[in-house]
Amino acid sequence: MSTHYRHDVVIIGRGAAGLALALRLPAHYRIAVLSKGDVKQSSTYWAQGGMAAVLHARDSVDAHVEDTLRAGAGLCHRDAVELTVSHSRETVDWLASLGVDFDLREDIDQTQSPEYHLAQEGGHSHRRIVHAADRTGGAIGEVLEQRARQADNIDLLPGRIAVDLVVNDGRCKGIYVLDEQKDRVDLFEAGAVVLASGGASKVYLYTSNPDGASGDGIAIAWRAGCRVANLEFNQFHPTCLYHPEAKSFLITEALRGEGAHLLLPNGERFMPRFDERAELAPRDIVARAIDHEMKRLGADCVYLDISHRDPGFVRQHFPTIYERCLEFGIDITQDRIPVVPAAHYTCGGIMVDSHGRSDVEGLYAIGECSFTGLHGANRMASNSLLECLVYAQAAARHISEQDLSSSNAKSPPPWDESQVTNSDEDVVISHNWHELRRFMWDYVGIVRTDKRLQRALRRADLLQAEINEYYSNYKVTNDLLELRNLAMVAELMIRCAIERRESRGLHYTLDYPELNPDPVDTILIPGNYWH
Structure with a gap:
């Protein structure tokens, strides 16, 4: 109860x-x-x-x-x-x-x-x-x-x-x-x-x-x-550790602040070609540069190198990264760190x-x-x-400063789950979960196009309908709630991206590469986009 x-x-x-x-x-x-x-x-x-x-x-x-x-x-x-x-x-x-x-x-x-x-x-x-x-x-x-x-x-x-x-x-x-x-x-x-x-x-x-x-x-x-x-505007952190066993481990930007260089597989620096600030350019520029170079070369990753700094300095200022990378056989005082961009901030x-x-x-x-x-x-x-x-x-x-008293207010009703049952179809959740995250990465990632965004919206609409039907018939679980919320937010992200017909900051589209002269926020209002 x-x-x-x-x-x-x-x-x-x-x-x-x-x-x-x-x-x-x-x-x-x-x-x-x-x-x-x-x-x-x-x-x-x-x-x-x-x-x-x-x-x-x-x-x-x-x-x-x-x-x-x-x-x-x-x-x-x-x-x-x-x-x-x-x-x-x-x-x-x-x-x-x-x-x-x-x-x-x-x-x-x-x-x-x-x-x-x-x-x-x-x-x-x-x-x-x-x-x-x-x-x-x-x-x-x-x-x-x-x-x-x-x-x-x-x-x-x-x-x-x-x-x-x-x-x-x-x-x-x-x-x-x-x-x-x-x-x-x-x-x-x-x-x-x-x-x-x-x-x-x-x-x-x-x-x-x-x-x-x-x-x-x-x-x-x-x-x-x-x-x-x-x-x-979804920020992709330029440098996450690229290793099959290193789940979601970020390599802080502070390494670049202390002189670390981004390198191609052949050891060549590339950031000076993209921005005069090189490795200290804002994250959207660095992430796009890495994405561009990886796609151009067909490379799985690029490399971050701070091995030219004093080893004692590196170990003292970056002990967590040093120890974590060492677990995967990477000594950052001597070795280059394999890195890729990853979604980081909303x-x-x-x-x-x-x-x-x-x-x-x-x-x-x-x-x-x-x-x-x-x-x-x-x-x-x-x-x-x-x-x-x-x-x-x-x-x-x-x-x-507010009056938080609710003594005179009628209490809300308790949760009603009298019309739902336990699910025997959890495979629906796992399948939709993977599909959602894959098409968001492929179609609503660092570089976008109208065609990709429309494809993503169609898939988001289908997933939303399926998830809402599932939600209406079965008891809620953590996985179901997270999937329901992620599908909703994915649709909102896609609709915002479709509305912005320019390239600005973290939103970069090949169809609208220029800046609009009068930028405005993209605001969505409930009621306009309800299913």
């Missing part, structure tokens, strides 16, 4: 955005943080390079803003960029006060005035990436999770998968959630629901993301009536304002599932962790 829970705030997602929000909310609020797993299953934990912040005297907020606007290829919202960047120093200070141990410079006396070691990454005009070796996301996530565990008002509930929101009279009243262990769907009623569920890169065959990045928040927000925007998402508010009252979205306007047509490296934390604070402040 299902259970009815009541909280002041329910948060979907246990990465940096969700945990930071929980910690920023008033201590007297009763908060539930629901997730598929713990913080180690989040994209936050997998983030290697670091977090962008203006921390050096030679750097400035204006410079960081301009770099972000330039990388975003004309589609960043300046107000969102300025909001995010202007809060970068206080965000770093807050994390440090919680116990995040960022790396310090070794070449100065730290006893007088501690100074962080700052890395440089593509698109940045200054060294401004604060980091904890090459596992910054893990360091941040572990501290946030530890603090959340110590808080008496926060319930951390893993093994939960969001199903659908409860919306009555235009207001979000809660959310239905699958308890995977107990095989039942519970109702979580709340004064505010916050989606911090991450991106949707699992829609592609090759991705750097953890398995849970299935677009759940975007899909359930769309079904609840929220607009989505700019989902055609730049579009649920439309929100500067407080993280969505179109539905009582529903917020923060982190990768949201669209704030920060990233534009191409996310600049290491801005995403900063966005998670800045908008977590903004949403917490706004929620704390």
Whole structure:
């Protein structure tokens, strides 16, 4: 029998955005943080390079803003960029006060005035990436999770998968959630629901993301009536380790920031031919260059080489990558690293304002599932962790000013599964899962055409119809929910890509190679695209 829970705030997602929000909310609020797993299953934990912040005297907020606007290829919202960047120093200070141990410079006396070691990454005009070796996301996530565990008002509930929101009279009243262990769907009623569920890169065959990045928040927000925007802009990280046994292991951009070169199989550098910034060009340019060279040569991969740097420096600054590659027989102090592009970040998402508010009252979205306007047509490296934390604070402040009382409101109904049965056709899920990810990779990847997009849309329509019929007749499972959400988000991505008749940032189409003079966001409105 299902259970009815009541909280002041329910948060979907246990990465940096969700945990930071929980910690920023008033201590007297009763908060539930629901997730598929713990913080180690989040994209936050997998983030290697670091977090962008203006921390050096030679750097400035204006410079960081301009770099972000330039990388975003004309589609960043300046107000969102300025909001995010202007809060970068206080965000770093807050994390440090919680116990995040960022790396310090070794070449100065730290006893007088501690100074962080700052890395440089593509698109940045200054060294401004604060980091904890090459596992910054893990360091941040572990501290946030530890603090959340110590808080008496926060319930951390893993093994939960969001199903659908409860919306009555235009207001979000809660959310239905699958308890995977107990095989039942519970109702979580709340004064505010916050989606911090991450991106949707699992829609592609090759991705750097953890398995849970299935677009759940975007899909359930769309079904609840929220607009989505700019989902055609899917960032492909240029350098994921290419090895049959290395599932989704990313090679941080910080390696290129420290002088690593991208090489063809014959040892020739190629990035200078594509951009004057060479290996430090923004990710869309680097990923397209690698894709072009692999297709031109028929190569399975290209190579990243940092073996010309001092071995001690490499091992000290990139210990995680060094150890992981060593497991596969690659000594990065001596050997080239085989790499390929892989889906990495969803730049579009649920439309929100500067407080993280969505179109539905009582529903917020923060982190990768949201669209704030920060990233534009191409996310600049290491801005995403900063966005998670800045908008977590903004949403917490706004929620704390609301009346979350629901004592006079009628409670939503419990989940009804009286008309469904257990499935004996799970092969449908596995087959559709593979087909979806394959055609998204082939037709909606780094380089697109109208013909490919139309083929993808036809297949997405067929899959949606089949999945919806299956969903209506059988009990929900984690695999079914993720497939349902991925198919929905895939369709939204395809429709956004079809709408954009130009090549800009991460969206590159052979049919429209030029830029439109007046760029606008691609906004989809529920009701226009319902099946």
